Amino acid sequence: MNLTPASELSLRELSTLFSRSFEDYFVQVPDSPFLFDARMRSEHISLADSRIARVGGEPVGLVLIARRGRMSRVAAMGIVPAYRNRKLGGAILGPLMEESRARGDTRMVLEVIEQNTPAVKLYERLGFQRVRRLVGFVGTPAPEPATLEEVEPVECARLLPEGLPWQLAPPTVAGLAVPVRAFRLGPAVAVLGDLSAPTLALRAIAVEPQVRGKGAGSKLLRALASVHPGKPLSVSVIVPEGPCERFFLRAGLTSPRLSQQEMAHFA
Structure with a gap:
């Protein structure tokens, strides 16, 4: 080889x-x-x-x-x-x-499906350490009509915090292009995948720091459900357990069976 x-x-x-x-x-x-x-x-x-x-x-x-x-x-x-x-x-x-x-x-990172035991063991043998568990979500939020403003994905990237996994990090979201679309509702911005797909793929969502925890993000999810009636909303298995996880659960989404481990190898 x-x-x-x-x-x-x-x-x-x-x-x-x-x-x-x-x-x-x-x-x-x-x-x-x-x-x-x-x-x-x-x-x-x-x-x-x-x-x-x-x-x-x-x-x-x-x-x-x-x-x-x-x-x-x-x-x-x-x-x-x-x-x-x-x-x-x-x-x-x-x-x-x-x-x-x-x-x-100084660091090499990766994500591996947690249920893929042979792959997890391989990475551990190579010296990778588990950093955190990543989860995904699927469901249909209760619809609530609202007027959305279309913006560029960079508007969401500017609001994302540091320390997110690679696929959720600001540079990744800022680099997304058509057919990806982004929409704002007040202080909240969401980035979606191809709108013609049967499932509405949520690539990222963020809220202006001064109003976080006051329901703006959930309101945006409900507005998206209203604009796309009948389409389930899905979030890839790249969300860290913790506050982000609780946000999606409160919005009525559930976690699928698969999860991931974010792992890192330090020089």
């Missing part, structure tokens, strides 16, 4: 390999160059630092590495079904951890 830069493959080839590497996984990944490109841009994935795993020249897996400042993130690591259970995971990720240290990163 050898590793080559992901930048050697076309966007089309990367999208297909990405999808194949997550076949029969807990969460299915569509083969969509458009979505793959959007993810790279918003999450700051570096194809020069990402790697393709090859056996006999054939691509059998990939690791996507994102970078911000002196921190890097394993945005995804997958292996095609025919080459799983061959202990390739550590052989793939180990060299990338060395590259991260060599370029001066």
Whole structure:
């Protein structure tokens, strides 16, 4: 097995390999160059630092590495079904951890589905430590009509606190582009995924600091439910347990079965 830069493959080839590497996984990944490109841009994935795993020249897996400042993130690591259970995971990720240290990163982070016990154990063997548990939500808030103002996602990003997981962090939200849309109701702003999808994907929600805890966020969720009647609202499994979790539960959403562990390796 050898590793080559992901930048050697076309966007089309990367999208297909990405999808194949997550076949029969807990969460299915569509083969969509458009979505793959959007993810790279918003999450700051570096194809020069990402790697393709090859056996006999054939691509059998990939690791996507994102970078911000002196921190890097394993945005995804997958292996095609025919080459799983061959202990390739550590052989793939180990060299990338060395590259991260060599370029001066102080931390490498990742998220792993908590129910994926072999993957959690692999990362722990490599020295990653559990940081916090991440959860998601789904449900339909009680609708309450209100007039929404469409704004740019950066308006939400400016209101988000520091210390959020990578996919919820201000730089990620600020980098989201069409078909993602953002809407404001008073001091609250929400960012949504493709509005034509059967489920309303809430990418982020934030409230101006001086009025947090006074119901503005919940009111915005109810307004969105009114504008999109019958559509369930979903939040990816990237929300830290704690105050954010309680906000969604109070709004009438429930947590699905899957959860994630955010893990970190410190240089």
